[in-house]
Each structure stands twice: as structure tokens, then as C-alpha cells.
Amino acid sequence: MQVTAAVAREPRQPLTIEKLELDDLRPNEVLVRMVATGVCHTDAIVRDQVYPTPLPAVLGHEGAGIVEQIGSSVTTVQPGDHVLLAAAYCGKCDRCRSGEMAYCENLFAADFGGRRPDGSTALSKDGEVISSHFFGQSSFATYANVVEESVVRVGSDVPLEVVAPLGCGIQTGAGAVLNELKPALNSTLVVIGTGAVGSGAIMAGGVAGCARIIAVDIHTSRLDLAKELGATDVINTQEADLTDEILRLTDGRGADYVIDTTARPELLRKAADALALRGTLALVGAAKPGTEVSFEIGLSLVKGWTFKTVIQGSSVPQVFIPKLIELWKEGRFPMDKLMRSYALSEINQGFEDSANGTVVKPVIVF
Template identity: 50%
Template sequence: MIETTAAVTQCCGADWELKTVTLDEPQNDEVLVRIVATGLCHTDMSVRDQHLPVPLPAVLGHEGAGVVEKVGSAVTELAVGDHVVLTVASCGKCPNCLRGLPTYCHQALPLNFSGRRADGSSTIRCDGVDISGNFFGQSAFAGYALASERNAVKVPKDVDLALLGPLGCGIQTGAGTVMNRLKPGIGSSIAVFGAGAVGLSAIMAARVVGCTTIIAVDIHANRLALAKELGATHTIDATEGNAVDAIRALCGGVEYSLDTTAVPAVIQQAVEALLPLGQCVILGVSSPGASITLPIHNLFFGQSVGGAIEGDSVPKLFIPKLIELWRQGRFPFDRLVRFYEFGQINQAMHDSAQGIALKPVLRMSA
């Protein structure tokens, strides 16, 4: 057993509590990772508020970055001392995994949201009682985390690990949706609704792939200003009028749109802003029972709308590519990060919810 400090989510809506927990030793296909830092994501808050049905109490956290300290006997791709970014779990055996679509794994829900391993066993105990762990195959709100060989991505040792955790989910989701899912051509147009960490990552990716009309829509002036610095060619303050009208006045409509807000009325605007054959992708996690109503004519001319998971990425290929783009100065995701100490987790969550911090990252004590 490994003893460590973890932030435990006790019940719906409660603050995180730092508690001493015990982890299992790694199984044959698992690695034990000493967490250096972990990003905070809206999905963690969605689980805390039970918009996503992970049993509580639980140790959450799914943007971990750290150093491998132990490896199971069947692990072949990782070794003690490797630096890794932890990402979404997948089985590696289902048709979607075999087709190179691991984020759409047939076992994605039990592997990432059941609070248990695939065999039903618990990985974490608190006060002698099993609690939910294995969140996204990691539960990185802790000093140590168990992960599988499949969802631990080896990264270069000369890059600050504390910076890299968000590449495992939020930043990967925004950038990957543009680069892997939409694949806009050079000179194309895109509107991004919501200029948080996911939306700004999409904007940076849109600039990388050569979009020439990149529109950021938000209600916060500071976020819109940063969006302009990171690649947006136009910004729209949604408090000043109808964003769809503003987009049409700028360019008649867009070929691609993303919603990162999870607000049904905003999702509808993202669809309405499309040109014929346009594509809209929904990335935010809405509250249970949320729905949108679209007039049929909004989709009559070949428009499409759907969701995307983790940017349709193959994380072991895509995360190293984002790191290389960052090295080249073409994907400055570090500008989104604000660091907090682990004990400040509730403050970090508050700042994220209030829009004060774009991408909070918790640093563990040495």
C-alpha cells in the first residue's frame, strides 16, 4: 500500500478536503506516478456537482503530470524515472480503439467514471473504507496516482512537468477538436463560443492550421483581449448584442463553430452562425436534462452538429505534437496557466468558476 495526501470530494457540491488515503500497489499493467502537478478542469466540478454520475466520495483529478516510480510486470513502454502526462483511459481492444479512436472506447464510461478498475476493484481507501478512484484512469488530485500504461504519455524530461498536465484533457480537447476533428482548410473561418482554456486552445490551433477568420465570442473583456493576442482575428462581446448578427455582419457566417460554454442558448447560436455545409462541435458538459431546440432549416443546407471527446485525439501521438508546437512558439498554452499550491484547491476552483483563472494548475509539495 502507498500512503499519500489526496483531495477528497465527500458529497455533491462540497468543498474538497485534504485527507490521508492509501493506494494499491500497481497491478501488472499499471504504473505508480508521483504527481508533480495537476490541472483543474470543468469536468471535475461537473462530477463534484453530480452532473456526471461518479459515485461519491471520490478522489478526482484527470490532468495529472508526474514521474513514474513503479511499473507493473507487464509494462513495456514506460520505466521508472520517466516523465508522463496522464490522460483519458481506454481499453485498447474494442473496435474503436483498434481503429485509432481511443477517446471513443466502448468501455470509456466504466474505465473513466465508475470509480473502480475494469475488474471492479477499488484503488483508493480513506479511513479504511473504499472510495471512488481511478477517475479518468488516474485520480490525480493526490500526491501519487495509479494509471495504466495506455493512458500515461511519455514526455521529454527537459520540459517543466508542472506545465504539462492540462495537455491531458482541456487543452488537448480544444486544440484536437480543430486539428483532428474539423480539420479546417487554409483560409477557412471559425467561431469559438467561450474563451476559456478549451476555447483559447481551439483558437491557437485554428491559427496553427491556417484559418484566416477566427472569431472569439465571450462575455469577459480580459478573455477577449487574450484571445486576440493568441490568434483571434475578431472578438465579439456577447453582452453587447446578438453574437450571430455580429458574426453575419463580419463575414456572413462561418464554416466551423465550437461551443465550450455548455449553455443551450449559446449552443443554438453556434449552430445558427454556420454557413451551408458548416460544422458545429459541442465541447462543454451541460447539466443533466439540458437540451437544445433547433429549427429544421438551421440544418437543411448540410450543416451538422455533434460532440467531440478529447479532441478526437490519439493522446500518445497528439500530446507530444502539442509540446513541439509549444517549443516552436506556435502554441503558447502556458499563457493560460495559473499556478496554485495543492492546499489551495478550493480557492483555485472558485477562481476558475468566477473566470479569474483560465487554467488553474495545482502544484504538489516536494
């Protein structure tokens, strides 16, 4: 069938809106008519080839839509179901079988390979091969053949244009707090970078009962929004030193937990220097492969602190995303404050607005 899609053809160049051919559904796939999809920083770094998904490609990995058709082996959804789309995983490796799908041993092939396991793609144009199945979905298109592992069924009363971004960014930040760090009641949480991932972490910090939530950014508008989401304090690193301000706000004690969404080595170092005894620094931001960071290990030894990396919020999407939707319904997770809607034809403007900080979460509405 013919679909309309935004295609990444060259690194660091705008996406082009094109008519493509979508191939036949495989037994383990679900045909989804897309209603909305978020624009994520990961889409931008793959467009720019920081991660090497073969171009040309249809990206997009925060899709939401309605099931049109299911493959012969699909059991979890039926035509007419409303679904969110999250990251793909193989479901067969030791990590998947242990319930740790975010750390699937075949993650790069499933999410960034641009191909099915048999080497085929779902998308083409006049015989030209177009990479598909980005995060199992490639949701920057009007329709997609999505692997069953990426599909999360939601209620038909849930507005898909609001919940679509839960597929990656917001889930990543919230899951890092609620699934991985599990902060103690009345603890201190610092969130570096207040984009979609950081905003998810801030809201989750409130759900978890953190007494002090410190938001860090360089954009005043985003810091103002962070306060609306639950931040008790803010730090603008263009105006103050990160380590000094964290220590000042915590009366010299330091932060119990820090989540960094920026992957900037200098900020990670400053955050580590501001940790409390037994504190934890978690990196959730994506850096170019080969990026390194140095930490002080002399005086730090007696602090017993932890550094860890967290992807996809250590979530099982089919379990965690419905919980976040319930929190949103209860008014405890106001993620709709982050979003601005764009038409598919405006997708490059969405990327630009996200990059310059004027919009936290662009959402393409079909």
C-alpha cells in the same frame, strides 16, 4: 503507501485535504509521483455529481509526474520517465482497435466509474472506500496508480507544470480543430467560450491557417487573452447578439466552423443560425444528461450544415500530445499564458477562480 489527496465527499462542497492509503500496483498500472495537475471543468461537474462518479472520490485528470514503479505487464514506460496523464480507454473494443480511443465503448466505466474492472479501488481511509482511477489516474494526489493507457511519455526537458493541462482541456479544444474539423486554409472559425478548451481551439485555429478566428465570451479579460492567443475578432454576448455579430463580421456569409465549449442550448441555436453554407457546428462542452437543443430545419435544409459532438479532441493522446508540445516549443502554441499555479492546499481557490473567470487554467503544483 500513504498519500495526500484532495477528496470530493459531498456534491457542490469544497474538497478536503486528507491522508489516504494507496494500494499495491496492479500488473497494468504505473505508480506516478505527481509533479503537477490541471484543474478542469469536468472535475467540477463530477464533484457536483452532474456525472455520477461515486463519492467520496479523488478526482483530477490532467496529471503530470515521474514514474516510480511499473507493473509486470507495462512496456511503454520505465521508472524515472517523465509522463503526462490523459483519459483512460479499454484498448479492446472496436473503437479503440480502430484508433478512436476517445470514443471507447467502455469510456464511462474507464473514466467515471471510480473502480478498476474487478471492482476494486486503489484508495481507502481507515477501511472506507474512496473512488480512484478517475480518467484512469485520480491525479489530485501526491501519488497515483495509473492505468498504462493513460500514460504519455514526454522528454525530461519538458516542464511538467506547463504541459500538465494537455491531458484534457487544452487537448480537447486543439484536437477538435486539428483532428476533427480540419479547417480549410483561410476559413472562418468561431470559438464559443474561451476557457482552457476554447483557448486550445483558438491556438489550433492559428496553427491550421484559419484567416478569421472569432472568440466569444462574457469576460472581457478572457477575450483580451484570446487576442493574445490568435483571435482576430471577439464577441461579448452580454453586449451583442451572437448570430448578428458573426454575420456582420463575415459580411453575411457566416462561419465555416463553430466550436462550442459551453453546452448552452441557446448559444448552440444562435451559432447554427450563423453558419455558412456547408458549415459545421461542433459541441465539445459537457452538459447534464438529458439536455436538449432545438435547431431550425426549414430554411436550414438548403445550407447542408453539420452538427457533431466531439470528445477529447478525437485524439490518440500518445500521438497528439507530443505534437502539441512541439508546437509549444516552437512558440506556435503559447499555452503557458493560460496558467496560474496553486498548492494542493489551495485547490478550492483554483476551482473558484476558474468558475468566476479570473483564471483560465489553474494548475496544482506539488
